[in-house]
Amino acid sequence: MxxxxxxxxxxxxxxxxxxxxxxxxxxxxxxxxxxxxxxxxxxxxxxxxxxxxxxxxxxxxxxxxxxxxxxxxxxxxxxxxxxxxxxxxxxxxxxxxxxxxxxxxxxxxxxxxxxxxxxxxxxxxxxxxxxxxxxxxxxxxxxxxxxxxxxxxxxxxxxxxxxxxxxxxxxxxxxxxxxxxxxxxxxxxxxxxxxxxxxxxxxxxxxxxxxxxxxxxxxxxxxxxxxxxxxxxxxxxxxxxxxxxxxxxLHVRRATSDNELFRSKLEELRERINSIDHDLVDTLAARQKAIEEIGIYKKENDVMVFQLERWNEIMRTRPEWASAQGLDRELIEEIYKLIHADSLKVQTRILNEETNDSAS
Missing domain, CATH: 3.20.20.70 (Aldolase class I)
Structure with a gap:
C-alpha cells in the first residue's frame, strides 16, 4: 500500500x-x-x-x-x-x-x-x-x-x-x-x-x-x-x-510526547488498567459460570431460556448503578445487551444438549 x-x-x-x-x-x-x-x-x-x-x-x-x-x-x-x-x-x-x-x-x-x-x-x-x-x-x-x-x-x-x-x-x-x-x-x-x-x-x-x-x-x-x-x-x-x-x-494534538515524566506516568496508568481489565475478565468468567448453573437449573425444571421480567429488571437497574458511579448509562446498556446475548447463547446450548441427549 x-x-x-x-x-x-x-x-x-x-x-x-x-x-x-x-x-x-x-x-x-x-x-x-x-x-x-x-x-x-x-x-x-x-x-x-x-x-x-x-x-x-x-x-x-x-x-x-x-x-x-x-x-x-x-x-x-x-x-x-x-x-x-x-x-x-x-x-x-x-x-x-x-x-x-x-x-x-x-x-x-x-x-x-x-x-x-x-x-x-x-x-x-x-x-x-x-x-x-x-x-x-x-x-x-x-x-x-x-x-x-x-x-x-x-x-x-x-x-x-x-x-x-x-x-x-x-x-x-x-x-x-x-x-x-x-x-x-x-x-x-x-x-x-x-x-x-x-x-x-x-x-x-x-x-x-x-x-x-x-x-x-x-x-x-x-x-x-x-x-x-x-x-x-x-x-x-x-x-x-x-x-x-x-x-x-481545530486543535491538532501530538501522537505522543518525549517527556519522560509523561511516558512514565502513562505506563503506570496503563499497568493499572491492565490489572483492572484482568479483574473484569475474571468477573465475567465467574458470571458465566453462574449463567451455566442457571441454564442447568432451567433444563432440570423444563423452563424456557428468555425471561422478560428479569431482562427488564437488568436493563432498569444496571444503568441506574452506572449513573450512581458517574458512568454513561448508554454505554452500560450496550455492554449488558452483549452480555445478555451471550447468556442466552450459553443457556440455549445447554438446553439443546439436553434435547440431543434425549434423542440419543
Whole structure:
C-alpha cells in the first residue's frame, strides 16, 4: 500500500467543496475561495446516488468540464465519487485526480468488483467510504478488492452508518468500526467525513475535532458558496468563511510526547488498567459460570431460556448503578445487551444438549 500521495499534503489533509457541482460559476467560486485558504483538493459530486427518486441526482458528466476549467485556473486537484465503470471512464477522460467509492456502492461486492476491475493498475488515489450499514467485513472486502487489482494508492473515508429512527446524528459514527479497520490496515490513510455523519453544519466542528483526536489523517467537509440554496444536502454544508473558522479552531494534538515524566506516568496508568481489565475478565468468567448453573437449573425444571421480567429488571437497574458511579448509562446498556446475548447463547446450548441427549 502506497501512502506517498497523502504525505504530499500537510497534516491533517483537508478535502473540501460542494456536495454537488451545480453550475460552472458555483464550481469556480468555491474553488477560488478554497484555494485562497490553501486547500488543494476539492470535492464535488457529479453523480449523486439518492435514496429516493425525483430528487437532484447531480448534473452528470456535463459537469466534468467545469472541474477541468477550475483545475486549469487554480491548479487544485479534484476528487469525485464513481459508482460504475462508465463513471470511471468519464472521470479519467477529464483528468480527475482522486476517486472515491460511495457508501451505497461499498455495500455491494459486485459493484465494487466492477469498479475495481475498471481501475486495474491505476496510479491515482482511490478512497473507499464505509458501507451504509455497520459491516466492517464489507469495508475491508472493498479495500481488498482494490488492492487485488494492483491499486496501491488506497484510502478510507468514514462517513457514518445508517440507523433506524431519529438519532443525534444523520449517520451514527460508531467510531469503534473505523478504529478496528485501522487495526487491520495500519498504513491505510483514514479520512473523516463529518458533514455526512452529522447531517447539520453545527455538528461539523465537534466531529472534526473528535476525528483528529483519534489520529485520523484528514477531513472531507462540504463547502458551498450559498449552502441554504444548495440543490443537495443543504443543511450539512458550510460557507467558505465558516469552513475557515472551523479549521482555525481545530486543535491538532501530538501522537505522543518525549517527556519522560509523561511516558512514565502513562505506563503506570496503563499497568493499572491492565490489572483492572484482568479483574473484569475474571468477573465475567465467574458470571458465566453462574449463567451455566442457571441454564442447568432451567433444563432440570423444563423452563424456557428468555425471561422478560428479569431482562427488564437488568436493563432498569444496571444503568441506574452506572449513573450512581458517574458512568454513561448508554454505554452500560450496550455492554449488558452483549452480555445478555451471550447468556442466552450459553443457556440455549445447554438446553439443546439436553434435547440431543434425549434423542440419543
Amino acid at each position: 502506497d501512502q506517498s500521495w497523502i504525505k504530499e499534503y500537510s497534516h491533517p489533509l483537508f478535502i473540501a467543496g460542494p456536495c454537488s457541482a451545480e453550475s460552472e460559476e458555483q464550481v469556480l467560486n468555491v474553488t477560488r475561495a478554497l484555494k485562497n485558504q490553501g486547500i488543494n483538493i476539492i470535492r464535488a459530486g457529479i453523480w449523486k446516488p439518492r435514496t429516493r427518486p425525483n430528487s437532484f441526482e447531480g448534473i452528470g458528466h456535463a459537469a466534468l468540464p467545469w472541474l477541468e476549467l477550475a483545475k486549469k485556473e487554480t491548479g487544485v486537484k479534484f476528487a469525485i465519487e464513481v459508482a460504475n465503470p462508465s463513471h470511471v471512464e468519464q472521470a479519467l477522460k477529464h483528468n480527475i485526480d482522486i476517486l472515491w467509492i460511495g457508501a451505497r456502492s461499498t455495500v455491494n461486492p459486485f459493484t465494487v468488483q466492477e469498479i475495481a476491475e475498471s481501475l486495474k493498475g491505476i496510479t491515482i488515489p482511490v478512497l473507499v467510504k464505509n458501507p451504509v450499514n455497520p459491516d466492517l467485513a464489507l469495508w475491508i472486502g472493498a479495500i481488498e478488492r482494490l488492492l487485488n487489482q494492483d491499486i496501491q494508492k488506497v484510502g478510507a473515508i468514514h462517513r457514518g452508518f445508517s440507523s433506524f429512527g431519529k438519532q443525534r446524528y444523520r449517520n451514527e459514527p460508531l467510531w469503534q468500526i473505523p478504529v478496528e479497520l485501522k487495526r487491520h490496515f495500519p498504513e491505510l490513510p483514514l479520512i473523516c467525513d463529518p458533514s455526512h455523519i452529522g447531517g447539520r453544519r453545527d455538528q461539523i466542528a465537534p466531529l472534526s475535532q473528535k476525528a483528529l483526536d483519534l489520529n485520523y489523517d484528514g477531513l472531507m467537509i462540504e463547502v458551498h458558496p450559498n449552502p441554504d440554496k444548495a440543490l443537495s444536502d443543504a443543511a450539512q454544508q458550510v460557507t467558505p468563511e465558516a469552513f475557515a473558522q472551523i479549521r482555525q479552531n
